[in-house]
Amino acid sequence: MTRCHSRPVSTENRARTLSIAQLLAQPLAQSAAPYADALTAHARTPWLRLNVPGHAADPDAFAQLAAFTGDAPLRLDVPPLLDGIDKGADNPRSQALRLAAEAWGARRTWFLTNGASQGNRIAVLALRALSRHTEDAPLVVQRSVHSSVVDGLVLSGFRAAFVQPSVDHDLGIAHGVTAHDLAVALAEHPDAAAAYVVTPSYFGAVADVRALADAAHAAGVPLVVDEAWGAHFGFHPSLPQNALALGADLVISSTHKLGGSLTQSAMLHLGDGPFADALEPVLDRAFHLTQSTSESALLIGSLDLTRRRLATDPGLVETSLRAADLMRDQIRARGRFAVVGDGFGQFPDIAAADPLRVAVDTRIGGITGHEAQQLLMTDHQVLVEVATDSAIVAVVGAGAAPDALRFVDALHALPPQPAPRQEREHLKLPAPGEMRMTPREAFFAPSRAVPADEAVGRVSAATLAAYPPGIPNVLPGEVVTAELVAFLRDTAATPGGHVRGAEDPGVRRLRVVAPA
Secondary structure (H helix, E strand, C coil), rough: CCCCCCCCCCCCHHHHCCHHHHHCCCCCCCCCCHHHHHHHHHHCCCCCCCCCCCCCCCCCCCCHHHHCCCCCHHHHHCCCEEECCCCCCCCHHHHHHHHHHHHCCEEEEEEEHHHHHHHHHHHHHHHHHHCCCCCCCEEECCCCCCCHHHHHHHCCCCEEEEEEEEEECCCCEECCHHHHHHHHHHHHCCCCCCEEECCCCCEEEEHHHHHHHHHHCCCCCCCEECCCCHHHCCCCCCCCCCHHHHHEEEEEEHHHHHHCCCCCEEEEEEECCCCHHHHHHHHHHHHHCCCCCCHHHHHHHHHHHHHHHHHHHHHHHHHHHHHHHHHHHHHHHHCCCCHHHHHHHCCCCCEEECCCCCECCHHHHHCCCCHHHHHHHHHCCCCEEEECCCCEECCCCCCCCCHHHHHHHHHHHHCCCCCCHHHCCCCCCCCCCCECCCCHHHHHCEEEEEEEHCCCCCCCCCCCCCCCCCEEEEEECCCCCCHHHHHHHHHHCCCCCCCECCCCCCCCCCEEECCC
């Protein structure tokens, strides 16, 4: 992929001088932003808007909304199916999608306005078309997938055959899977429809996607990669290659996470491999099944602009890399805390690390990750992405230029807790319970909410996940264990702790399958 090193001309300046018709006549190049430019040109026109949305781009009549968002978002907030934007031959949206596919090396790309969660649901639904031998064909799934993959299992009816990730038991962090373990799981399930893995992990561990793709293809199935945290991969020499370049067949990309588009915007990329012909039409149908008919033009425009920035200005990523490197260097030099990525070499599944993730072992410095996250926010106005009992993760968006020393200084200003490390109890990642029903069977079975202690030994009807990162600890169809109940209750009791799918914030009650 050829990238231009010059800074792109701003959308605002170009849209002042070009009409929509002129924009469509421009040659397609990665330096263009056809959808964002067309949307800006449309917003500049003095329309009498008698269509939806109801605010009619009128900041005077909707003064409170305009004061909240500013005038520009109201004018850019247009409905779908407008001529010259997403209707008509070779319209700007189609052009933007082609440019995105080219930038990420995809055969075809879909823009998503319900996050990478939507992409995971689309992918699992589409894989039903590849159930080769029987309706009972399983999906071989990394056990630490995002909860939206489990949602896809419920919607599709797939039976899951899990392959376990490596786990740092000291820090309670799940990483990825090895090609060997994936090959074993596929050999045990020769009728599997596909292999579904997650990389990079929430903590920045990157799996050997090339080896995983080879293992999947040797078994005759596609490799699906939830690359939610790797939308920026491949756009700078110091970043890992993206999963499509390494042989993945279908990739879910949460572009807003580190790519920098607006929250809830994402992409789904189809690789140009041996399964593309079979997958493309059913992916398109699943996309229309799950996408809103009132999708946000603001989100789509942000995807177009983010693609242009990533593809044409690697110098912006260089600034972010320097900031993240400075954070890690300062943490090492000051000695109180540890960089989690420094221990990645002991795990056979980790082939690389995302340099824009700064994961910090806080417990070694005398404070839990949850406590550190809370105090950083309340006392220092520093927000980090996620906390576990043992660590926090700071992320540097591709193109962001945060004050690295402000973060490091605030981190080291945190007061250590009174108990030394060896005396402090910490939350250990529990092993999953036995799978007795498919996720779909358990989700739709008659169920009841019972006291958590009474749920032990029974089959869960819900997905329960310590959130973030949103990795399910209990799936519908799995047996609830005492260890899991204790972990989820302790998680809910920590500062900022939350368990997605619980019946109540304190995890006092859990929903289980009712006895027949």
